[in-house]
Every structure is written in structure tokens, then in C-alpha cells.
Amino acid sequence: MNEAERLREAMLATERTDLDVLDLAAVVREGRRLRRRRRVAHAGAAALVLAVVVAIPVALTSAGPEPQRPADPVAGAPTAAPTTVPKTTATPTPTTTPTTTPAATTGSPGRSRPKPVGAVLSSGIRYGAEERVFYFVGVDVPKVPQVTIGLVAGRRDADGALTPDVLINDVAGRDRHPGFHEIGYDQQGDRPVHPPVPTFGYFVGPAARIIGTVDGRQVSATLARWSEDPRVVIFWFNPKALAPGVRLDGIVARDKRGDPL
Known part of the structure; x- marks a missing residue:
């Protein structure tokens, strides 16, 4: 039953069988009652929607933290390379040739006259x-x-x-x-x-x-x-x-x- 039908029912309820004047006060009271019912019904629907919205994060929290997804690399940013241990290779020791060293004489070349x-x-x-x-x-x-x-x-x-x-x-x-x-x-x-x-x-x-x-x-x-x-x-x-x-x-x-x- 819609609101118009309820209003009509209220009007009929206040009518006399002897076709007396319509009781306007009763009609107003019934209309106010219907408006209050409509407002309560609207408030209940809003509360229901709010309850549904709030229940969503609570359900996610109870299931545990969402696994962290690694961030996508930023273009141009350096990326960490895997650490590798270089292989140790034996380096051959270079051989050296002894240089000629003048031995002791009776003097230095150019000044002395060794025999x-x-x-x-x-x-x-x-x-x-x-x-x-x-x-x-x-x-x-x-x-x-x-x-x-x-x-x-x-x-x-x-x-x-x-x-x-x-x-x-x-x-x-x-x-x-x-x-x-x-x-x-x-x-x-x-x-x-x-x-x-x-x-x-x-x-x-x-x-x-x-x-x-x-x-x-x-x-x-x-x-x-x-x-x-x-x-x-x-x-x-x-x-x-x-x-x-x-x-x-x-x-x-x-x-x-x-x-x-």
C-alpha cells in the first residue's frame, strides 16, 4: 500500500455514514504519522548502508594484513644487482732481471785509473x-x-x-x-x-x-x-x-x- 492509498484510507475512516463534514483534524494527524514512519524508514536504510560499509574493513583486518606487493621500479632509478663473490685467481709473480751494479774499484769510472x-x-x-x-x-x-x-x-x-x-x-x-x-x-x-x-x-x-x-x-x-x-x-x-x-x-x-x- 502506498502513501496515497493510506491517506485515502484515513479519510475514509473518518467519514460518517451519514455523510457529515470531513474531520480535517483526524486527516492531519494521520498524515503526520505517515511522514514520521517514512522518515524512520529512510533513517533505517541509511544505517543499514553504513553498517555494510563499515563491516568491509573490519572483515579485511580480521583476515590478517594484506601481503605487501613490491613497488614497481621507477624509471631511471638504480636497481640493486645481486652480490657475487669474485673468483680468486693466482697472479703470477713477475720475474725481475737484476740490474748491473758496478762493484767497488779504486775509484769511480771517469776519474780513477784502475789498473x-x-x-x-x-x-x-x-x-x-x-x-x-x-x-x-x-x-x-x-x-x-x-x-x-x-x-x-x-x-x-x-x-x-x-x-x-x-x-x-x-x-x-x-x-x-x-x-x-x-x-x-x-x-x-x-x-x-x-x-x-x-x-x-x-x-x-x-x-x-x-x-x-x-x-x-x-x-x-x-x-x-x-x-x-x-x-x-x-x-x-x-x-x-x-x-x-x-x-x-x-x-x-x-x-x-x-x-x-
């Missing part, structure tokens, strides 16, 4: 009135008693006076062990204080030929035996064939048959 041991060898290389010569001198290397000689590249003037330029000697082992010993190089750089020193050294053994290699090119050395011990072969390279100071890539000694020693 030659044996004959002084002429190289045929001249610097005006001077010529390049090679000769051995006695040396004293601390804690290395079997090294007693060193080879000098020096100059000899017209009067026969000797000026030593470079001295090389072993710093370990024996100075007469078979094979190559220290090799001397010119180390003046761009400011020479004396004529360039050819690459030189000595070899112990029956060497008939000594060949150096530089940049894939082979260069033969000039040989001369030491007067005090014929096993010791002094050698040097002509500066025109091998520029002073240029390091050799390799060197080999051969006997009379051409076999390597």
Missing part, C-alpha cells in the same frame, strides 16, 4: 785522437767472493792514458761460469758526457761467433779472447750496425761448427 788485468784490447773504433778499448779490472763485490773481475769499456788517448767509461760485472754467482755474463749498454740518454759506448760483454766458453737480434734483425759481434784466460771471450757490436743504447731482443753464441753453445 788493467791482462791486455787492453783495441776495438778499432776511434773518437778523434782517442780509441775505444776494453779491458778487465779487479773488483770486490761484498758477500760474493767468486766475482773478482769486471769488464771496462774505456778510451785510450795518444799517450796511452786510459779513461774508463762503463764498468760491468756479475753481482752473484761466479765470474767464470760458462755462458753469457752481464751485458753493457750506453745509458747516457740525450746528454752525452763522453763518446757513445757500444753494446759489449763477455762470454765464457768456446765461442767462435756471437750474434745479437734486435727488431728481427741479426747483428754479429766482434770477438777477442782475454789474455789471462782464453776461455773468456770479450765481444762488442759496431755502433754502425747496432746503435749504442739499443737493447738486444736476444743473443746467442755458436761454436766453430755453428752449433749453439
Whole structure:
């Protein structure tokens, strides 16, 4: 039954059978009652809706916290990379070649005049009135008693006076062990204080030929035996064939048959 039907019922209820005047007061009272009922009904519906809305978060809370979803990465933001432990590899220890250290003499080369041991060898290389010569001198290397000689590249003037330029000697082992010993190089750089020193050294053994290699090119050395011990072969390279100071890539000694020693 709708409101119009209820109002009509109220009007009929107040009508007299004898068709008297309509009781307006009763009609107003009944209308007020209907409006109050309508307002209560509307309020109840609103309360029901509110109850439903409030019940939703309560139900989610009782079920436990919602699992956290990882945030999407922000464009351009750095991302953490997984930590990895690098593999440890053994690094080979580089081998070092001992440098030539001049041993103690009666003075420093260029100022002193150490006495030659044996004959002084002429190289045929001249610097005006001077010529390049090679000769051995006695040396004293601390804690290395079997090294007693060193080879000098020096100059000899017209009067026969000797000026030593470079001295090389072993710093370990024996100075007469078979094979190559220290090799001397010119180390003046761009400011020479004396004529360039050819690459030189000595070899112990029956060497008939000594060949150096530089940049894939082979260069033969000039040989001369030491007067005090014929096993010791002094050698040097002509500066025109091998520029002073240029390091050799390799060197080999051969006997009379051409076999390597």
C-alpha cells in the first residue's frame, strides 16, 4: 500500500455514514504519522548502508594484513644487482732481471785509473785522437767472493792514458761460469758526457761467433779472447750496425761448427 492509498484510507475512516463534514483534524494527524514512519524508514536504510560499509574493513583486518606487493621500479632509478663473490685467481709473480751494479774499484769510472788485468784490447773504433778499448779490472763485490773481475769499456788517448767509461760485472754467482755474463749498454740518454759506448760483454766458453737480434734483425759481434784466460771471450757490436743504447731482443753464441753453445 502506498502513501496515497493510506491517506485515502484515513479519510475514509473518518467519514460518517451519514455523510457529515470531513474531520480535517483526524486527516492531519494521520498524515503526520505517515511522514514520521517514512522518515524512520529512510533513517533505517541509511544505517543499514553504513553498517555494510563499515563491516568491509573490519572483515579485511580480521583476515590478517594484506601481503605487501613490491613497488614497481621507477624509471631511471638504480636497481640493486645481486652480490657475487669474485673468483680468486693466482697472479703470477713477475720475474725481475737484476740490474748491473758496478762493484767497488779504486775509484769511480771517469776519474780513477784502475789498473788493467791482462791486455787492453783495441776495438778499432776511434773518437778523434782517442780509441775505444776494453779491458778487465779487479773488483770486490761484498758477500760474493767468486766475482773478482769486471769488464771496462774505456778510451785510450795518444799517450796511452786510459779513461774508463762503463764498468760491468756479475753481482752473484761466479765470474767464470760458462755462458753469457752481464751485458753493457750506453745509458747516457740525450746528454752525452763522453763518446757513445757500444753494446759489449763477455762470454765464457768456446765461442767462435756471437750474434745479437734486435727488431728481427741479426747483428754479429766482434770477438777477442782475454789474455789471462782464453776461455773468456770479450765481444762488442759496431755502433754502425747496432746503435749504442739499443737493447738486444736476444743473443746467442755458436761454436766453430755453428752449433749453439
